[in-house]
Amino acid sequence: MINHPSYAVEPWAVRETGLDLDTLAQSESVLALSNGHIGWRGNLDEGEPHGLPGSYLNGVHEVHSLPYAEAGYGYPESGQTVVNVANGKIIRLLVDDEPFDLRYGELHSHERVLDLRAGVLHRTCEWTSPSGRRVKVRSSRLVSLTQRAVAAVTYEVEPQGCEVRVVLQSELVANEELPRVVGDPRVAKTLQSPLESLEHAAEGNRLRLLHRTRNSGLRVAAAAGHTVVGPEGTRLSSESSEDVARLTVTSVLRDGQRLTMEKLVAYGWSAMRSLPGLRDQVDAALAGASGGAWQGLAAEQRAYLDAFWARADVEIDGDERIQQAVRFALFHVLQAGARAEQRALPAKGLTGSGYDGHAFWDTESFVLPLLTYSEPSAVRDALSWRRSTLPAARARATQLGLRGAAFPWRTIDGAECSAYWPAGSAAFHVNADIAEAVVRYVSATGDTAFDRDCGLELLVETARMWRSLGHHDHHGRFHIDGVTGPDEYTAVKDDNTYTNLMAAANLRAAADAAARYPDRATELGLDEEETASWRDAADAMYVPYNSELRVHEQHEGFTRLEHWDFDGTRPDQYPLLLHFPYFDLYRKQVIKQADLVLAMYTRGEYFDAEHKARNFTYYESLTVRDSSLSASCQAVMAAEIGHLRLAYEYLVEAALTDLEDLARNTRDGLHLASLAGTWTALVAGFGGMRPRGDTLAFTPKLPERFRRLAFRLQTRGRRLLIEIEHCAATYTLLEGAPLSLWHYDSSVTVATNAPQRLRIDPQPRLLQPSQPPGRAPLGHDAGTGAVTEVEGPAA
Ligand code: BGC
Numbered sequence: 021m022i023n024h025p026s027y028a029v030e031p032w033a034v035r036e037t038g039l040d041l042d043t044l045a046q047s048e049s050v051l052a053l054s055n056g057h058i059g060w061r062g063n064l065d066e067g068e069p070h071g072l073p074g075s076y077l078n079g080v081h082e083v084h085s086l087p088y089a090e091a092g093y094g095y096p097e098s099g100q101t102v103v104n105v106a107n108g109k110i111i112r113l114l115v116d117d118e119p120f121d122l123r124y125g126e127l128h129s130h131e132r133v134l135d136l137r138a139g140v141l142h143r144t145c146e147w148t149s150p151s152g153r154r155v156k157v158r159s160s161r162l163v164s165l166t167q168r169a170v171a172a173v174t175y176e177v178e179p180q181g182c183e184v185r186v187v188l189q190s191e192l193v194a195n196e197e198l199p200r201v202v203g204d205p206r207v208a209k210t211l212q213s214p215l216e217s218l219e220h221a222a223e224g225n226r227l228r229l230l231h232r233t234r235n236s237g238l239r240v241a242a243a244a245g246h247t248v249v250g251p252e253g254t255r256l257s258s259e260s261s262e263d264v265a266r267l268t269v270t271s272v273l274r275d276g277q278r279l280t281m282e283k284l285v286a287y288g289w290s291a292m293r294s295l296p297g298l299r300d301q302v303d304a305a306l307a308g309a310s311g312g313a314w315q316g317l318a319a320e321q322r323a324y325l326d327a328f329w330a331r332a333d334v335e336i337d338g339d340e341r342i343q344q345a346v347r348f349a350l351f352h353v354l355q356a357g358a359r360a361e362q363r364a365l366p367a368k369g370l371t372g373s374g375y376d377g378h379a380f381w382d383t384e385s386f387v388l389p390l391l392t393y394s395e396p397s398a399v400r401d402a403l404s405w406r407r408s409t410l411p412a413a414r415a416r417a418t419q420l421g422l423r424g425a426a427f428p429w430r431t432i433d434g435a436e437c438s439a440y441w442p443a444g445s446a447a448f449h450v451n452a453d454i455a456e457a458v459v460r461y462v463s464a465t466g467d468t469a470f471d472r473d474c475g476l477e478l479l480v481e482t483a484r485m486w487r488s489l490g491h492h493d494h495h496g497r498f499h500i501d502g503v504t505g506p507d508e509y510t511a512v513k514d515d516n517t518y519t520n521l522m523a524a525a526n527l528r529a530a531a532d533a534a535a536r537y538p539d540r541a542t543e544l545g546l547d548e549e550e551t552a553s554w555r556d557a558a559d560a561m562y563v564p565y566n567s568e569l570r571v572h573e574q575h576e577g578f579t580r581l582e583h584w585d586f587d588g589t590r591p592d593q594y595p596l597l598l599h600f601p602y603f604d605l606y607r608k609q610v611i612k613q614a615d616l617v618l619a620m621y622t623r624g625e626y627f628d629a630e631h632k633a634r635n636f637t638y639y640e641s642l643t644v645r646d647s648s649l650s651a652s653c654q655a656v657m658a659a660e661i662g663h664l665r666l667a668y669e670y671l672v673e674a675a676l677t678d679l680e681d682l683a684r685n686t687r688d689g690l691h692l693a694s695l696a697g698t699w700t701a702l703v704a705g706f707g708g709m710r711p712r713g714d715t716l717a718f719t720p721k722l723p724e725r726f727r728r729l730a731f732r733l734q735t736r737g738r739r740l741l742i743e744i745e746h747c748a749a750t751y752t753l754l755e756g757a758p759l760s761l762w763h764y765d766s767s768v769t770v771a772t773n774a775p776q777r778l779r780i781d782p783q784p785r786l787l788q789p790s791q792p793p794g795r796a797p798l799g800h801d802a803g804t805g806a807v808t809e810v811e812g813p814a815a
Contacts, residue, residue, distance in 0.1 A: 027679060029340050032136050034348055034679070039122060039130040039145075045071020045687030050678060051134050051141055052352075052371035052690070053163040056360030056398070058171055058287055059370020060109055062132070062141060065159050065175060066120055067110045071687055073196045075107045076370045078363040080289050081377060081432045082214045083236045086439045094419050096439060100432040102366070102377025103214040106194040106229045106242035108285030111175045113157065114187040118149045120157065125149045136351045137329065139165060139321040146180065154180040166320040168359040169286050169305035174314050176280040183274045190283050192229045192242050194263040215240065217262035218295060225256060227265035228302065230295060240289040243302040247313060250279040282314045328354055330732070331739050332394035334702060337728035345675035346702060349695035350390070356692055357391050357398035362405045364432060365692070372689020378430035378437060381450040381506075384457035385622075386649065386693035389700060392457075392464045393733040399461045400470055406454055407474050409434025410481060417485055420445070424484025427451050442511035442602070446504040448489060451482040452522035456622065459529045463711055464735050472540055476533045480544050483530030483554050486523040490557060498560040505575065507615035508647065509596065509605040513575035515564050518619035521626055524561040527554040563626070571638045572631065574616045584610030584642070586792040594795075595646035610792075611643040614653035621656050624710065633661050637789040644795050648677050651797060652697025652705075659705035659721065662786050666797070668723035671701040673798035682798060703731055707742060717762035718751075720744040721783050735759075740770070750777045 026043065027050070028035040036047055044064075048071050051062025061074030086099045113120035122130070128146040135142065141161045148154040156178045163171040177186055195213045215231035218239065222228075225246040232239050246267055248256060254271040271279045286305035288298050309317060332350055336343040356369030364379035365387055383402060391398045406427065412434035413425035420426055428436035429444040438444025458475040461467065490500040500523060505516035531551040534541035541551075564573035566580075573579050584605075593599040596610065605612075617639050620627050627635070636657055645651060655670035677694040678686045703709050706729055708719030714736070722729060722744055730743040738756030742749065751761055751770045758771040763778045770776055791797070 029344050031340070031343055032347065034134040034136070034344070036132045039127065041069055041123070043681070044069060046681045047132070048072060048074065049368075049371045049686050049688070049690050051132055052355075052369075053139075053141055053161060053171070054355040054370040055163050055165050055168060056356055056358045056365070056370070057168045057363070058163050060161070060163055060171060061371065062134075063107075063109055064122070065109060065111045065143070065157075065161075065173070066113060067107070067191075067193070067196075068121060069123055072199060072372060073104060073107060074372055075105050075109065076102055076373075076377070077105045077240065077287055077289050078360055078370060079432065080105055080233065080238055080240055081236060082211050082233045084211065086437075088439070092441075094445075095441065096436045098435065099437050099439065100236075100376065100378070100435070101211055102373050102432065103211060103233060104196055104198070104373075105215075105240050105287065105289070106192045106231070107196055108171060108192050108242055108244055108283075108287070109161065109173060110189075110191040110193055111159070111173060111281065111283065112189040112191065113155075113177060114189075115149045115153050115155055116151060116185050117187075118151060118153075120147065120149070120155070122147065128154075134348075136347050137322065137325055138318065139325050139351075140318060153182055153184045155184065155186075156180055160314075160318075162317060162321055163355075164309070164317050164321060165324045165355075165358050167305070167309050167317065168361070169288055169302070170309045170317065171285045171287075172309070172314055172317050173283045173285075174280065175283070176278055177273070178278045179273050179275055181275055183272065185270070185272050186279055188248075188269040188279065188281055190227075190244065190246060190267045190269070190281060192227050192244055192265045192285075194229055194231055194242075215263075219299070220260040220262055220265055222258035222260040222265050222267070224258065225267055226306075227258060227260065227267060228299065229260070229263070229265050230299065236291075238289055238291050239293065239295065239298050241287065241298040241302045243286045243306055245284045245306045247282040248280070251277045254279065284309050284313065328395065331734045333732050334699065335728070335730040336702075336726055338726045342671065342675050345679055346698050348679065349675065349698040350394070352690055353387055353390055353692060353696050353699070354395060357387065357395060357402065360398065360405070361401050362408060364405055365402055366432075367692060368689025369692050372687070374685065374688030375430065376437070377432055379432070380430050381447070381453045382649065382693035384450075384453040386652070386700070387696045388457045389460065389704075390696045392461050393703075393735060396461065396465050396467075396734065399457070400465075400467065400474075403454070403458055403461060403470075403478065404474055407478055410477065412436075414481065416445075417488075422485050423488035424486075425451070425481035426485055427454055427482070442606075443504055443508045446502070446512050447506075448485070448500075448503050449505060449516070449519045449522055451485050452519065452526040455479050455482045455526035455529055456522065459525075460711060463714055466714070466736055471533065472537045476537055476540055477544060479526065479530035479533045480541070480546060483527045486527055487550075487554055487557055490523070492557070492560060493562075496560050497562040498557045499562050505615045506618055506649070507574065507611045507613055509610050509612040510574065510578070510615070511602070511606050513578070515562055515576040516615070517563050517572055517574060518615050518622075520561050520563055521619050521623040524558040525623065527558040531555050531558075569638070570631070571635050572616060572627070574611070574639070578609065579638075581607060581609045584608045584792075586610075591794050594644060596644060597646060609642050611639060613645065613647035613650035614643065614657075615639075617643070617657050618653045621653060621660075621704070624660075629661075632657065633786075636661055636663075640789040640791055642792065644792055645673075645797075648674075648683055648691040648694040649697070651677075652694065652701045654797075655697075655701035656705040659701075660708065660719070662721075662783055663788055664706075664721060664723045664783060666788055667701070667705050668725055669797040671698065671705065671723075674698045674701055676798060680798075702729060703733075707731060707744065712762055715760055715762070718742065718749065719764055720749040720780055722746050744780075746780070747782075748777050748779050750775050
């Protein structure tokens with residue numbers, strides 16, 4: 021955890037005003053740039069020092085065998101790991117033959133700024149070399165949101181009060197050596213030299229490297245083009261070898277003179293395309309971008325982001341830190357999804373190699389809700405990616421003796437990569453999470469073409485899986501036994517409430533969709549008997565309940581298990597998964613992350629207000645939040661129930677997870693689910709937004725700390741602005757045809773010329789529920805301006 025305020029609090033930027041080599045890896049994740057296709061970590065231009073070098077292309081991975089001490093039938097045999105592609109960021113500098121390396125000489129100033137409106141990372145520093153030559157270096161970097169295959173860097177060096185001989189080496193470097201980390205299961209497997217060279221070239225100021233991943237056989241191309249401006253006598257030469265292509269520029273700079281370089285980098289990869297095809301692809305991408313070069317790309321980037329902020333911005337009056345954090349979160353979630361175009365959205369986006377670059381349910385349950393209301397085309401693409409993996413999911417279902425499709429717990433290309441069955445394949449709820457994302461997207465956009473051509477098949481195949489996984493007992497009740505819900509400290513249990521309620525919704529949604537498109541349903545082999553069996557199962561879905569305690573059970577029998585010994589657990593023993601055997605966690609009442617509480621959000625209609633409050637208090641006392649996916653869900657339910665202060669505290673925790681490195685593993689990549697959860701905590705928490713039919717319902721209420729919360733949304737082709745103050749909310753239609761919304765129990769119609777301002781009743785004060793000892797949320801003292809440390813890292 022970072023113990024000093026490392027980033028200045030500003031509304032539209034993340035500014036690092038010094039360089040701390042101990043937290044370099046964390047800042048590389050925070051300052052990462054991506055468009056969902058290309059991912060560049062915020063590594064220093066000169067490549068070293070680094071925390072974790074990272075240049076990724078969505079989908080480029082290597083396969084490796086998954087060894088088991090005791091193998092079993094159906095265990096996945098092959099794992100997948102994201103690999104570094106050629107690093108195109110590198111521009112090394114030599115000052116009078118001495119490498120510009122910040123570990124040597126004297127660093128006078130160093131500033132990096134991630135500009136959230138421009139989509140550019142700027143760096144400025146002044147440094148004196150060990151032999152006393154002082155230079156100023158400025159660079160800017162972007163990964164284009166408009167030209168998917170392109171990234172760019174500008175670099176400028178200027179002597180300060182002296183004459184220097186400078187050398188710039190602009191490189192493409194493949195197979196960079198990676199630091200080895202052992203002992204944390206959440207870190208990526210380190211594969212050294214995963215790429216084998218196919219071709220390399222350096223022609224004038226153009227560089228190109230083509231490689232192939234050794235086992236997965238993917239072809240990867242990187243090319244760079246340069247424009248150099250320097251004083252007379254500036255010379256260029258280039259060379260290439262298997263893993264390095266380099267342009268070298270030498271120049272002598274007098275005081276007041278500058279050497280500048282613009283570098284465009286293009287990437288491409290394919291499992292199928294030929295070598296010449298791929299070569300042409302990156303050359304064409306460079307040619308397409310080189311017209312206006314940096315200026316043009318930067319202008320396009322700004323315009324793209326202006327349009328995004330106009331439909332997605334969130335404003336907070338009264339809390340500058342959360343204001344910055346939510347924009348930072350929105351920016352990174354956009355970066356992850358914007359141009360992923362039918363590839364997975366990994367849990368870390370393309371900001372690091374944590375979790376091996378795998379995508380989980382994080383995508384559909386945490387990231388896609390935000391994108392649904394801000395960048396819906398990214399949601400359509402992400403769900404189309406899921407659909408493209410149906411063959412693998414069907415094969416997995418067959419292998420498990422099930423019908424339909426069993427989507428993987430973790431994957432890059434669609435195959436199950438989880439070697440740990442209890443918290444992997446048994447977490448079947450991912451099927452229902454995907455179905456829920458389909459329903460949400462269709463309801464928010466009215467995209468009937470997607471509904472018919474893509475959504476229906478996802479709903480049908482997931483519903484088939486549920487029907488074959490569960491069974492009716494002799495009373496007719498439908499059970500789903502032996503599965504794992506969201507809480508990974510509980511595994512392979514009967515009737516997980518979240519899973520059952522989500523499966524019921526999945527079954528009903530599939531039957532409804534089949535009725536909307538009968539012809540297409542027939543093509544998928546459906547008949548009325550099958551859809552009737554889905555409705556029967558959904559109607560008969562069993563939900564475990566403890567009538568003595570009057571709380572719903574997380575799974576059948578949960579409330580009778582022994583309680584975890586929280587008093588005997590030391591602060592440094594969190595996260596529990598790194599200090600206690602799963603055997604023990606599984607048989608006690610201790611919860612890693614919101615599970616029943618999440619069910620009360622996503623399937624809120626099933627629970628009445630009284631049960632929501634009682635269940636929340638019960639599970640709150642057991643939830644340790646060893647997963648960063650928890651705080652935002654708890655924030656939403658705390659707000660709904662009326663624990664506004666607690667909701668705010670959870671919001672703070674979700675919002676600062678990466679900026680403050682709360683889980684102490686931001687080095688491996690950002691926690692996208694938690695970033696997206698920041699938006700959810702605000703919009704679904706304090707805004708109380710829930711889909712209702714084809715429109716939206718709001719139950720706004722503000723925490724004491726905020727004076728005003730405003731957010732913009734896109735739904736059904738309209739743009740909306742919702743502004744919440746303590747005693748009233750204003751609904752404004754910014755664009756589109758009139759729309760009916762719900763404000764608490766009143767239906768209101770908004771039109772572009774008629775905003776609606778509606779009263780919010782004062783909230784009753786409730787007794788705050790408590791957490792396990794030492795596990796109060798991070799924001800606990802936030803009202804006083806201080807941030808308490810959480811006791812231990814989360815996963
Ligand atoms: C959480 C999962 C999550 C995964 C990836 C785990 O620690 O328990 O719910 O999907 O991390 O973020």
